[in-house]
Amino acid sequence: MNLYYSQEMEAKLAHDLIHVHGPIIVGAGPSGLAVAACLKSEGVPSLVIERSHCIASLWQLKSYDRLRLHLPKSFCQLPLMPFPTEFPTYPTKEQFVRYLEDYAATFGVRSVFGESVVKAEFDEGLGFWRVKTVKEGSSGWAKEYVSRWLVVATGENAEEVIPTIGGLPDFEGIVVHTSGYRSGEAFRGKKVVVVGCGNSGMEVCLDLCNYEAMPTIIVRDAVHILPREMLGRSTFGLCMWLLKWLPVQMVDRLLLFVTWLMLGDTTRFGLRRPKLGPLELKAISGKTPVLDGGTLDKIKSGDIKVYPGVKRFISKGAEFVDGRSEDFDAVILATGYRSNVPSWLKDSEFFSEADGLPKRPFPNGWKGERGLYAVGFTKRGLLGASIDATKVAQDIAQCWNSEAKQKFCAS
Numbered sequence: 001m002n003l004y005y006s007q008e009m010e011a012k013l014a015h016d017l018i019h020v021h022g023p024i025i026v027g028a029g030p031s032g033l034a035v036a037a038c039l040k041s042e043g044v045p046s047l048v049i050e051r052s053h054c055i056a057s058l059w060q061l062k063s064y065d066r067l068r069l070h071l072p073k074s075f076c077q078l079p080l081m082p083f084p085t086e087f088p089t090y091p092t093k094e095q096f097v098r099y100l101e102d103y104a105a106t107f108g109v110r111s112v113f114g115e116s117v118v119k120a121e122f123d124e125g126l127g128f129w130r131v132k133t134v135k136e137g138s139s140g141w142a143k144e145y146v147s148r149w150l151v152v153a154t155g156e157n158a159e160e161v162i163p164t165i166g167g168l169p170d171f172e173g174i175v176v177h178t179s180g181y182r183s184g185e186a187f188r189g190k191k192v193v194v195v196g197c198g199n200s201g202m203e204v205c206l207d208l209c210n211y212e213a214m215p216t217i218i219v220r221d222a223v224h225i226l227p228r229e230m231l232g233r234s235t236f237g238l239c240m241w242l243l244k245w246l247p248v249q250m251v252d253r254l255l256l257f258v259t260w261l262m263l264g265d266t267t268r269f270g271l272r273r274p275k276l277g278p279l280e281l282k283a284i285s286g287k288t289p290v291l292d293g294g295t296l297d298k299i300k301s302g303d304i305k306v307y308p309g310v311k312r313f314i315s316k317g318a319e320f321v322d323g324r325s326e327d328f329d330a331v332i333l334a335t336g337y338r339s340n341v342p343s344w345l346k347d348s349e350f351f352s353e354a355d356g357l358p359k360r361p362f363p364n365g366w367k368g369e370r371g372l373y374a375v376g377f378t379k380r381g382l383l384g385a386s387i388d389a390t391k392v393a394q395d396i397a398q399c400w401n402s403e404a405k406q407k408f409c410a411s
């Protein structure tokens with residue numbers, strides 16, 4: 001029971017509401033865990049509500065086997081607990097998940113699993129957030145949690161983007177989104193078309209090659225492909241260091257020059273570069289450059305074919321916008337993810353209905369009104385989540401620990 005509820009409020013709350021002692025955090029991914037840990041370190045309890053039956057479901061349930069962190073570990077660790085020193089520079093997903101399990105245990109993160117938040121609404125009368133959940137995968141069973149603070153940590157990758165491409169329902173082979181792809185084993189000897197050329201599409205193509213499958217990647221637009229490492233350092237680390245001294249456009253120019261020396265002109269292989277440089281584009285649009293870990297070599301050798309956009313699918317293959325057509329055994333949709341916040345959060349001021357991200361861009365998208373917060377919607381990966389989590393926890397702790405505990409200080 002929250003000590004700071006007034007008797008009057010207490011009376012107003014129906015007996016079947018669950019009064020959360022501290023903030024409610026929706027989502028037990030890295031962002032939710034990070035904010036719970038930071039709150040704990042400030043002496044603030046919290047409750048994490050997670051739809052799946054484990055922490056970090058994106059990493060444990062929706063990712064392929066060969067996945068590793070693609071930025072060096074120093075840029076991916078959560079606040080207050082570094083990665084073990086014996087971890088490699090780019091930890092595997094198993095290592096990352098083990099780290100997150102240890103992290104949750106170390107900070108005693110309190111979670112309920114298997115409950116999906118279907119509605120969260122600020123009750124003006126009570127001055128509290130009411131958060132309704134249903135048991136994942138069932139109907140007719142619901143709970144309602146209540147708190148002064150609501151932290152949204154459901155992520156930018158909560159739902160798969162499944163594009164409507166003409167003819168796809170008529171395609172007779174396997175169709176799977178990358179979230180359901182585990183390894184190339186199931187595709188040995190098969191012709192596979194991979195739709196989308198972000199980091200997922202590129203990595204899956206390389207994996208397919210490693211299992212003697214024959215991948216074709218669909219690149220419908222311009223894309224920045226960068227070597228994961230340059231000049232003996234991680235490209236990302238080098239960029240972060242250069243950005244301390246130089247403006248982003250200049251860092252982009254240097255980056256593209258070294259990339260050109262290392263990879264050559266990628267246009268020859270069907271990979272046009274956007275007009276804006278990779279870091280400027282990332283900052284403006286959130287579009288992550290591809291950090292190449294060997295895919296480009298397979299494209300150069302012809303093991304991976306590059307085609308422009310799909311015009312439509314047919315029963316045994318696809319027709320492309322350039323008039324060519326080809327047979328395929330399987331389609332892998334590497335078409336990315338989206339936020340699901342607009343489907344359950346009844347507040348259109350803080351989050352955009354269009355993309356489910358906070359309306360105010362980084363670094364100002366972490367705090368809304370009336371005790372509402374967001375962690376992990378910065379388009380800056382785990383580093384962005386850690387920055388948000390620290391700020392959110394400090395803000396809530398200030399309120400929690402203030403002398404005027406009776407007063408509703410989230411505003």
Ligand SMILES: Cc1cc2nc3c(=O)[nH]c(=O)nc-3n(C[C@H](O)[C@H](O)[C@H](O)COP(=O)(O)OP(=O)(O)OC[C@H]3O[C@@H](n4cnc5c(N)ncnc54)[C@H](O)[C@@H]3O)c2cc1C
Pocket residue numbers: 026027028029030031032049050051052055056057058059063067068069070071076115116117118153154155156157158200340344375376377380381382383385
């Ligand atoms: C394949 C892949 C690789 C990546 N690699 C990197 C990387 O190397 N480095 C990097 O910095 N970033 C990387 N990212 C970005 C990624 O966003 C972060 O790694 C990280 O997972 C974000 O954490 P999060 O907690 O914000 O979101 P998530 O990890 O997505 O966690 C959100 C949680 O909320 C839960 N949830 C969603 N909706 C509800 C609901 N309505 N009710 C209850 N629970 C809900 C989900 O089940 C999930 O467990 C990668 C992303 C992907 C897809």
Ligand SMILES: NC(=O)C1=CN([C@@H]2O[C@H](COP(=O)(O)OP(=O)(O)OC[C@H]3O[C@@H](n4cnc5c(N)ncnc54)[C@H](OP(=O)(O)O)[C@@H]3O)[C@@H](O)[C@H]2O)C=CC1
Pocket residue numbers: 067068069070071163164165178195196197198199200201203218220221222288309310334335336337
């Ligand atoms: N640690 C690691 O190694 C990895 C990290 N990641 C991270 O995970 C996040 C998600 O990445 P990812 O899953 O690649 O998603 P992205 O959103 O980054 O990429 C989706 C791709 O699909 C394309 N696309 C979407 N719809 C269509 C369509 N109808 N026809 C053709 N192409 C289409 C997009 O093209 P367009 O740009 O034209 O819209 C884009 O190239 C990113 O942050 C990424 O960095 C992912 C994999 C590995």
Ligand SMILES: O=C(O)C(=O)Cc1c[nH]c2ccccc12
Pocket residue numbers: 071236282288289291379380381382
């Ligand atoms: O993996 C991701 O999605 C990230 O957002 C990590 C990231 C943040 N800034 C970048 C710049 C270049 C490449 C990756 C990232």
